[in-house]
Amino acid sequence: MTARPSTPAPAPALDRVDIAIVGAGAAGLAAGIFAGEARGNRPLRIVLLDGAKTIGAKILVSGGGRCNVTHDGVGPRDFQSLCGSPHAILAAFPAQAAQDWFASLGVALKREETGKLFPVTDKARTVLEALLHRCHALDVTILPQHRVTEIVPSDAGGFRVLHERGSLEAGRVVMATGGKSLPRTGSDGYGWEMVRRLGHRVTPTYPALVPFVLDEAMFHAELAGLSQQVELTILVEGKWVDRRSGSLLWTHVGVSGPVVMDASRFWTSAHAEGKSVEVRCNFLPGVGMEEAERQLIELAAARPRLTLGKLLAQRIPERLAERLCRVCGIEPGLTAGQLDRASRRAVVLALTGLVLPIARDRGWNDAEVTAGGVPLEETDFRTMESRVRPGLYLIGEMLDCDGRIGGFNFQWAWATGYLAGRAAAAA
Numbered sequence: 001m002t003a004r005p006s007t008p009a010p011a012p013a014l015d016r017v018d019i020a021i022v023g024a025g026a027a028g029l030a031a032g033i034f035a036g037e038a039r040g041n042r043p044l045r046i047v048l049l050d051g052a053k054t055i056g057a058k059i060l061v062s063g064g065g066r067c068n069v070t071h072d073g074v075g076p077r078d079f080q081s082l083c084g085s086p087h088a089i090l091a092a093f094p095a096q097a098a099q100d101w102f103a104s105l106g107v108a109l110k111r112e113e114t115g116k117l118f119p120v121t122d123k124a125r126t127v128l129e130a131l132l133h134r135c136h137a138l139d140v141t142i143l144p145q146h147r148v149t150e151i152v153p154s155d156a157g158g159f160r161v162l163h164e165r166g167s168l169e170a171g172r173v174v175m176a177t178g179g180k181s182l183p184r185t186g187s188d189g190y191g192w193e194m195v196r197r198l199g200h201r202v203t204p205t206y207p208a209l210v211p212f213v214l215d216e217a218m219f220h221a222e223l224a225g226l227s228q229q230v231e232l233t234i235l236v237e238g239k240w241v242d243r244r245s246g247s248l249l250w251t252h253v254g255v256s257g258p259v260v261m262d263a264s265r266f267w268t269s270a271h272a273e274g275k276s277v278e279v280r281c282n283f284l285p286g287v288g289m290e291e292a293e294r295q296l297i298e299l300a301a302a303r304p305r306l307t308l309g310k311l312l313a314q315r316i317p318e319r320l321a322e323r324l325c326r327v328c329g330i331e332p333g334l335t336a337g338q339l340d341r342a343s344r345r346a347v348v349l350a351l352t353g354l355v356l357p358i359a360r361d362r363g364w365n366d367a368e369v370t371a372g373g374v375p376l377e378e379t380d381f382r383t384m385e386s387r388v389r390p391g392l393y394l395i396g397e398m399l400d401c402d403g404r405i406g407g408f409n410f411q412w413a414w415a416t417g418y419l420a421g422r423a424a425a426a427a
């Protein structure tokens with residue numbers, strides 16, 4: 001009788017391994033490969049256990065299906081973390097090391113103008129297949145449909161790893177279960193529950209790199225599909241916490257685009273803590289109120305018969321110009337010469353600091369990454385080994401470190417996987 005396609009292949013008899021890696025996403029696969037390479041001729045048994053039926057679902061959807069594997073300029077300022085700095089970890093495996101590593105895996109990369117690096121094939125599958133192929137070549141076993149339920153320290157000094165099909169003994173355990181973003185790919189946050197039971201702390205977690213839903217009364221739906229350069233400023237309890245420029249995309253339900261995604265973690269964290277948080281949008285990046293007013297006076301003086309809508313359209317998209325006038329209660333058909341001081345002021349305020357009426361973020365299903373997690377200070381930055389539970393390693397998105405958009409989160413996964421894989425094999 002032929003087995004149905006959904007029937008998993010019987011797991012090899014693995015009841016005792018040297019290194020068990022829990023989670024075969026980007027960080028887990030990297031750890032498996034680096035452990036396999038560092039093992040040399042020693043007969044170390046390395047196994048990756050993953051709850052998902054298909055390995056690498058998140059890698060396949062990443063970067064719009066193209067997988068932005070890293071960025072050519074990676075530094076600690078590209079990341080946010082509550083306790084501890086990612087500096088030393090990033091320095092141990094810089095972006096160039098990632099590029100060399102991918103070259104060694106047979107994945108040629110290309111750099112885009114923004115500094116983002118993608119496989120030349122423009123296909124995330126090229127990246128996933130190279131990682132899986134290398135695991136296979138190194139005899140690193142991957143066990144899909146092996147969801148791990150508990151890690152129990154054993155008397156012998158290692159760990160008993162309980163999974164949905166039984167259990168195994170492991171000398172070392174690398175936790176790479178990700179965060180909560182895009183839970184249908186397998187990362188649902190349960191990994192934190194397991195490490196909590198082993199004595200770790202987990203800082204509060206929030207969706208990051210996530211689009212926003214705006215109040216229904218806002219004009220976003222009328223501009224859906226329009227993208228433009230803006231500057232966003234985030235104020236928490238009235239205090240400035242972040243400012244960044246980039247592309248904003250109007251959507252049917254609110255706003256998205258790189259600058260919105262990058263700023264979102266400041267909003268989600270403050271909002272969850274019950275703090276007042278404001279996102280101000282400057283449609284003239286780099287131009288302050290006074291300068292904007294001066295420019296508007298000049299433009300109006302030069303073209304007094306031009307309607308306000310058309311006048312503003314010299315600096316911002318016309319569709320937006322009209323909506324901004326309406327937000328200010330001004331008829332866009334009013335001519336520049338008819339504009340009084342108060343109306344001009346109102347327009348300038350909307351142009352340079354429109355408060356986005358954010359109703360909510362779009363949640364874990366639309367978040368690319370998780371803010372918060374296991375504090376970095378609870379790991380040894382040279383090895384990613386737990387300072388709480390020797391023999392346990394923590395890597396990837398489950399740690400409290402999130403990068404901005406542009407390949408930084410994968411770089412974090414490769415770097416932490418590199419350190420943990422090599423250290424676990426050497427131990």
Ligand SMILES: Cc1cc2nc3c(=O)[nH]c(=O)nc-3n(C[C@H](O)[C@H](O)[C@H](O)COP(=O)(O)OP(=O)(O)OC[C@H]3O[C@@H](n4cnc5c(N)ncnc54)[C@H](O)[C@@H]3O)c2cc1C
Pocket residue numbers: 022023024025026027028049050051052056058059061062063064067068069070146147148149176177178179181182185186187188189190191367368369395396397398406407408409410411413
């Ligand atoms: C839509 C989208 C696009 C993205 N695009 C990019 C991009 O282009 N560039 C970039 O740098 N970053 C991108 N990211 C972020 C990046 O994908 C993640 O930061 C990265 O994949 C995290 O790797 P990880 O291995 O730590 O976690 P994950 O990739 O989430 O892997 C965790 C693995 O652990 C498994 N697992 C969870 N719990 C258990 C358990 N109990 N037992 C066994 N297995 C378990 C899961 O099934 C999963 O396979 C994107 C994310 C999303 C959602």
